[in-house]
Amino acid sequence: MDAPAPILRMSGIGKEFPGVRALDRVDLRLLPGEVHALMGENGAGKSTLIKVLTGVHTADEGAVELAGKPVAFGSPLEARQAGISTVYQEVNLCTNLSVAENILIGREPRRFGRIDWQRMRARARELLARMDLDLDVSAPLSSYSLAIQQMVAIARALDVEARVLILDEPTSSLDADEVGQLFQVMRRLKDEGIAILFVTHFLDQVYEISDRMTILRNGRLVGEYLTRELSQVELVAKMIGQELEALDKLHGEARSFATPLVEARDLGRPGAIEPFTLTIHEGQVVGLAGLLGSGRTEVARLLFGADHAAGQLSIGGEPVTLRTPRAAMGHKIAFCSENRKRDGLIEDLTVRENIVLALQATRGWTRPVPREQQDELVDKYVKALRISPPNPEIPVRNLSGGNQQKVLLARWLILEPRLLILDEPTRGIDVGAKTEIQRLVAELSGGGVAVLFISAELEEVLRLSHKVAVLRDRRMIAELPNDDELTKDVIMETIASGGRT
Template sequence: MEVAQTPLLDVTALEKQFPGVRALHNVDLTLNRGEVLAVVGENGAGKSTLMKILAGVHTPNAGTIRIEGREVRIQSVRDAQAHGIALIHQELNLAGNLDIAANIFLGIEPHTAGFIDSGQIHAKAAGHLKRVGLDFPTDTLVADLTIGHQQLVEIAKALSVDARIIIMDEPTSSLSQTESETLFKVVHDLRSQGISIIYISHRLGEVMVLADRVVVLRDGENAGELAREQISHNAMVKLMVGRDLSQFYQRNTTEPGSVVIEAENLRTPAHPRIGLSFSVREGEIVGIAGLVGAGRTELLETLFGVTPAVGGTLKIAGKVVHPKTPLEAIQFGIVLAPEDRKQHGLILEMSVRENASLPRLRMDQKAGAIDFGAEIEVATEMVKKMDIKTPGLEQVVQYLSGGNQQKVVLGKWLAMKPRLLLLDEPTRGIDVGSKQEIYRLMEELAAGGVAILFVSSEMEEVLGMADRALVMHEGVITGELARDQLSEEAVMQLATGNKAAA
């Protein structure tokens, strides 16, 4: 029969433009019935944008989407649902104050004259829960479930609207090992029920276990495709970065200098009972790996004075300090390029010039008056040194690409001549070219004696850039790996709390 040949989903020549950045260009994608298709790519490769288009969150600028051979227009989440497409977001979208059944039927409650038919809701919800292997009463509050279980509720919710295509965006990024394994089993079960799954992840190990086929995106374009038998770690990485790894991450380790920062039993407000001890030396690049929610960002924020430590000691160049605000941390030479650039790193509606000078204004002031000359000088120098692509100093940073925005964040801190540079997911959401420039910059800064501590969820980045890696799990530093001990397996073992294996 002809229908059997037609793919369930067929996307051709998809284009998506955001202000200042081309997110997708000429992207094709096909998905067959009962197939698990993995979409991989580095941060900013366009995976999430593509999935959001399929799920009706964004509308494309051009291109066609066919379902069972018929062209469809997906203008809203409701349209996507009507076509049987459901997206499980990386951040779960459940209402914690409602029970499982209410969440599954949120917005589609069966009712008579506005009165919810709870009997029906609970009966049906129980059926859906069974399909995802979740054994909880349907009147359990969602807030009382673990993240892993909440995710299964999301999947049950997708099933309740008869989804044929379930898109999972980084589903394991905050799951423990056992939770991940449960999820993999559910994925297998769904496939055998004929449901197609698009699985987005940058955990290549998972992809190898799960995927029937892999599509690789790079800088918003198709970079290649791997059939089941071609899938290997190296093949995927090569397509993801588009060149040999050895060229991409150039780390010339040098002998580190004296200790810049030393934490002893430092306790963060997020995990007040856990003491963290580590040190970073001049010229050293230290990575912090771990799952989402392992307490990595919280550690950086404590070092930067955003959430002051609740115990332990922190020494900068041998002197005990207690930064209680970012301002104090900056005065000690500690700066942070935060994970959420738009919320924390930049003042989006201000210009390149104003963002560049913000931390420095205090130093260049004359009796409170802004030194406009110095300001322009600082900004000009930054744009030149960081090679920031902007129409001018007065460009509002909102309209710059992710890579250039990140360079503004880094640039404003470099003008402060920091001793310790904290980077939280430094290359999230930026193109491969800017990425490489940021790596080169990290390398340069380290060579100049700056101590760098960076958090990354991208395994390749940790393996490629770190002289040493701290691995965290549920607030604890579960291990420390020297460069020659670094491997994906070793990091994942520690990241999922498997201390003994390291």
């Protein structure tokens, strides 16, 4: 079968930042009516390539052709006007404006230079209807969930006569239903002949939706493949450049645990999570499984005192009330939050300062951690976690996502917690760092530390946990021991059936 002529062709794209060669003669072509997955680990150059394409960066070398004509965009606006629309991972809309405005601002229907609000709302409803969405278009966008906001962003991208639609990790904050809905929209657009460039970390989604993929590694092109001709194992191997290590269970033999550490009884918070009961033993890894928005993070926040909880909680047999994170830290509970930028790191401060921050916080400002002790601790964890670059005096903002995650981990490890809560510790980081973090969890549990492990990837949860608590719709619906019978399918069935047997 002959493929149609590509609508977009990028050839020999090179881009250098001081000290880093971000792209090295990379080619990319997009065919009309195809979903094209752009694959690669963190640092492979995916974002830079997209930014070059959409005019955020200018390429140092190489050429871009749109429908056979050479183009060079000076800004995202120019790219959009040429028919290349982008939807980013973080929803880049103005939540204070109405839904209709967010879809149409910049090209509002006008009459004699005056914005025609009525036509604008009608047009917005029309575009949303194309995606099977029925929203109140004059309500402010802030009154809708993140997933809906994402859909609105896509509706916005669709309004221009888009020939190329770039979806940069659009699914990372959507639950399964919403992903399905998004894919439906993508298929419809594909049938309309739009070329879609799709970036995601979820391999399943790539195989579900994409026709073709381009793989990058370290700023170089690995190759372009038809999705159906490339197996998952081959894909991963090409992305990380080596054979993936065997995905065995890391927690070793199933054990029984004698000493309960944290016991939550009817712990809950109205509007966030229904009362749940959960016991975590010393040395035990408890996995939390559930779709996005099922209440995983909420459970973690209650156990850490980040939000106020109703119900009973006891730690080491003593009943406690955790009003603040600080109180939880007093009981040696640590919480690595999901959103590193917002809830984790202080980007201004150095790696060293970020690592000792929690320790310093427990001592208060009047008793500084002596500098020698700081250096010693930091040095130990930079080495142990292989934080790179191994210079603790650079601002943490200069580190890659995976290394930032390790810095956050180090912050909590020096407190020697009895319970470590990890909320999506491997999200958005490369495969190498991911394996290291998983191994670390297993080690900690071997040393008697209890771990509450939250991840959207069920494989990972299964691989690490001794027991899995399943959440759905902000309710804890089941607690399953991780024996041989527990598989991904069982968990998914439990979620689907709502825990009824």
